[in-house]
Every structure is written in structure tokens, then in C-alpha cells.
Amino acid sequence: xxxxxxxHSTASDGTDTPAELVRNAAxxxxxxxxxxDHDTTRGHAExxxxxxxxxxxPTLVTGAELSCSLDGMGVHMLxxxxxxxxxxxxxxxxxxxxxxxxRAKTMIGKLQDLGVPVTWEQVARIAGDGSVGRPHxxxxxVGLGVVPTVSDAFTPEWLADGGRAFxxxxxxxxxxxxxxxxxxxxVAVLAHPGADKRGRTVAExxxxxxxxxxxxxxxxxxxxxxxxxxxxxxALAGELGLLTTGSSDYHGSRKTCVLGEFxxxxxxxxxxxxxATGAFPVPGAGGSPAA
Ligand code: AMP
Ligand code: ZN
Ligand code: FE
Ligand code: FE
Numbered sequence: 001x002x003x004x005x006x007x008h009s010t011a012s013d014g015t016d017t018p019a020e021l022v023r024n025a026a027x028x029x030x031x032x033x034x035x036x037d038h039d040t041t042r043g044h045a046e047x048x049x050x051x052x053x054x055x056x057x058p059t060l061v062t063g064a065e066l067s068c069s070l071d072g073m074g075v076h077m078l079x080x081x082x083x084x085x086x087x088x089x090x091x092x093x094x095x096x097x098x099x100x101x102x103r104a105k106t107m108i109g110k111l112q113d114l115g116v117p118v119t120w121e122q123v124a125r126i127a128g129d130g131s132v133g134r135p136h137x138x139x140x141x142v143g144l145g146v147v148p149t150v151s152d153a154f155t156p157e158w159l160a161d162g163g164r165a166f167x168x169x170x171x172x173x174x175x176x177x178x179x180x181x182x183x184x185x186x187v188a189v190l191a192h193p194g195a196d197k198r199g200r201t202v203a204e205x206x207x208x209x210x211x212x213x214x215x216x217x218x219x220x221x222x223x224x225x226x227x228x229x230x231x232x233x234x235a236l237a238g239e240l241g242l243l244t245t246g247s248s249d250y251h252g253s254r255k256t257c258v259l260g261e262f263x264x265x266x267x268x269x270x271x272x273x274x275x276a277t278g279a280f281p282v283p284g285a286g287g288s289p290a291a
Pocket of ligand 1: 013038067132133134135150151152154197198251
């Protein structure tokens, strides 16, 4: 069983449409794929439709990656199999999403002040109908020749947290996020807690506090974690009784990682599905295409 529990589509800042993502997951030999767009469930319906027309497609785990902030540090909370209609969590997703547009415009204004001729129209065209994020602005900067790659825009000079052109958006308190996800029948997994190249990382004491309010697990096998970080996080998860996941954090062509680059243990996936009460995985026909 190959299980990838963290991917993005054009509903946020990935480049595959939700339908393409499901088809690419099948082509990559995945048995289970979670669609976890930033702060939105909007891609789920299209992914489910595509799955119904795809013999041998993977099982789809519906989810989202919630933008949170802890002591001024950006923290991402993966939420799986919650009830998308649950009003409190839906309201929070909407607040974050709605703030992304004015926040992107603020960052574009800062870039213009720095002499970069980027416009909102350019970025809006790249984002399409997805919730707009820094990777879309980064792509505009690549197009203008300001930086060679999307990743190169995430530096203090440009768009990194606290960078010259960075602006805050509305974000959830991660303790609230966990309570809301659980109240909506979901499972909460802290995304890439040791991704140090993005800036500060979540302290072990904070992970312990999040565990005390119901955090289910932490993402351990992730492209932004060094082998030493993975070893440390796995040990911490053991101490705290947390589940450990692995995933690609696939963004289509906007990042270098490929679907299934890192995967989650089937037993841990089983435990996630047992804990969830808000939604069921949408079954595919598994990894073997029907004739
Ligand atoms: P936003 O949600 O608009 O603040 O943008 C955050 C997103 O930017 C993350 O989910 C990643 O997809 C992307 N990102 C953050 N740091 C980096 C980095 N160092 N290189 C490439 N992409 C990054
Ligand atoms: Zn992203
Ligand atoms: Fe993330
Ligand atoms: Fe992500």
C-alpha cells in the first residue's frame, strides 16, 4: 500500500486540477491520496467526480491544510476526514481564505515599492480560482526574471516569513484549530513541524502542549526534514504517543517533489480512518486498474 497524505491542487497553490491530481496519483501507483489544499475543501467534489470515472483509482482522503500561527510563527495543521459542513470550522476556513486576497495585494504593493513591476492582475491570472498564496506571487517573480525558481522567492529578501515583501494573513490559533477539527469529526496532524529552511520550527514543548488538546500526529517524513530531524521527531512522537505520517506535499510543477515521494505506514493510515467520524475515505478500486 502506498499512501500519500498531503497534496495540493489548483484549489490552492498546486498546479494540477483536482481531477488531474487524482489521475496522476493513480499513475504514480498510489493506493491512497489525501487532497489537502490550503484552507479550502473546494477541490474535493471535482476529485471525487474524477475518481468515479477512473478505474483503478486511489482511495481519496478528503482534507485541508489549515494556516495557523503560534507566537507569530506560521504553523500548518493537516486536517483529515472532518465534516466539511461543520459551521465553526467552515467559518474559520473562510476567514483565512478571504484574507488571502488583500494580503496578496499588500505583498504586491511592497514588491512594487521595492521596484518590482509585478501587478495583482498577473498574480490573479496565475492563481486562477485557487485561494491565492505566496507560491503564486513567487511564480510571477520567476516570470519577471526576479528569481530563478519559486523556491528562490522564499528568502528574507522577498517572500519568506518576515521578508521584505512579506505580509501576514489571518491565521488560526493551532490549539483552536485542533479543537475545531476534532469537533468536526476530523483528525489533526501537524504538518512539517521541523521544516527549518522555512524559518523557526515548532518547539518540542509546544508539540507536547498541542498533544494535550488532542493533536493526533505529526508529519515526519517530509522533503523539508533532514534525516536527523526525522529521527528526532519520530522519537518525540513515541514519547508523546503521536501518530507519524509521511507525505510528498505535492504542488504539481510548482515544487520539485513528486507524488508518493514519501508515504505513510498503512497501519497509521488505518488508525487515522478509525479515529475520523466526520467523513469517510472515498474508495477507489485500489492500485490495480480494472480491465
Ligand atoms: P502562504 O500560505 O501564502 O503563506 O504560502 C505558504 C506556501 O508557500 C507553503 O504552503 C508552501 O507551499 C510555500 N513555501 C513556503 N516556504 C517555501 C520554500 N522555502 N520554498 C518553496 N515554497 C515554499
Ligand atoms: Zn502550498
Ligand atoms: Fe505546509
Ligand atoms: Fe502543503
